[in-house]
Amino acid sequence: SQKIEQNSEALNIQEGKTATLTCNYTNYSPAYLQWYRQDPGRGPVFLLLIRENEKEKRKERLKVTFDTTLKQSLFHITASQPADSATYLCALDMRNQGGKLIFGQGTELSVKP
Amino acid sequence: DAGVIQSPRHEVTEMGQEVTLRCKPISGHNSLFWYRQTMMRGLELLIYFNNNVPIDDSGMPEDRFSAKMPNASFSTLKIQPSEPRDSAVYFCASSLAGVGHNEQFFGPGTRLTVL
Numbered sequence: 001s002q003k004i005e006q007n008s009e010a011l012n013i014q015e016g017k018t019a020t021l022t023c024n025y026t027n028y029s030p031a032y033l034q035w036y037r038q039d040p041g042r043g044p045v046f047l048l049l050i051r052e053n054e055k056e057k058r059k060e061r062l063k064v065t066f067d068t069t070l071k072q073s074l075f076h077i078t079a080s081q082p083a084d085s086a087t088y089l090c091a092l093d094m095r096n097q098g099g100k101l102i103f104g105q106g107t108e109l110s111v112k113p
Numbered sequence: 114d115a116g117v118i119q120s121p122r123h124e125v126t127e128m129g130q131e132v133t134l135r136c137k138p139i140s141g142h143n144s145l146f147w148y149r150q151t152m153m154r155g156l157e158l159l160i161y162f163n164n165n166v167p168i169d170d171s172g173m174p175e176d177r178f179s180a181k182m183p184n185a186s187f188s189t190l191k192i193q194p195s196e197p198r199d200s201a202v203y204f205c206a207s208s209l210a211g212v213g214h215n216e217q218f219f220g221p222g223t224r225l226t227v228l
Binding site: 032034041042043044045046049089093095096097098099100101102103104105106 | 117144146148155156158161163168169204206208209210211214215216217218219220221222
């Protein structure tokens with residue numbers, strides 16, 4: 001079955017630094033991968049989608065890479081701020097199966113002022 | 114649009130009782146997903162519907178769990194009888210499956226506690 005792993009440990013960084021979160025997967029070759037943000041007590045919120053033919057995707061201070069050979073996606077937040085503190089989840093996009101997503105466990109990010 | 118609406122937001126019940134969770138998806142979306150989230154297992158997909166038809170219920174843990182989608186604007190997830198290990202946050206999400214970003218919009222969740 002598909003397995004998707006994210007940084008198991010929480011990530012603590014200083015404000016202004018770049019946060020890098022890792023998502024690795026096995027037994028599947030998705031054409032798309034999504035990233036979500038989840039704040040405590042709330043549902044996940046969509047951030048970015050990257051396609052297999054895109055090496056990199058940017059949105060404001062966010063950058064996502066997608067290496068289909070390594071089966072890995074990296075999620076970067078540059079010039080991090082305390083407001084970026086949240087849990088970030090990656091999801092394999094299996095849209096050919098009725099739009100289904102398979103989520104990783106998530107990585108908790110804490111940005112200290 | 115109000116987004117995905119779930120009710121109740123919190124439910125505390127005793128073991129053996131029936132629990133019904135409700136979801137109203139975003140109008141115009143053609144797919145609806147039920148998830149369960151716990152610290153141990155993360156966000157697990159239980160069942161999903163396309164155009165009100167159940168597509169895959171392989172994530173439903175046991176026969177005690179059932180879900181219905183009688184029309185495009187309403188779905189229920191029922192647990193009967195409930196057990197303490199069912200305690201979790203249950204999310205409903207909707208999307209325009211396979212279109213554009215294929216992003217899912219999540220409701221606020223129902224926090225279920227089974228005593």
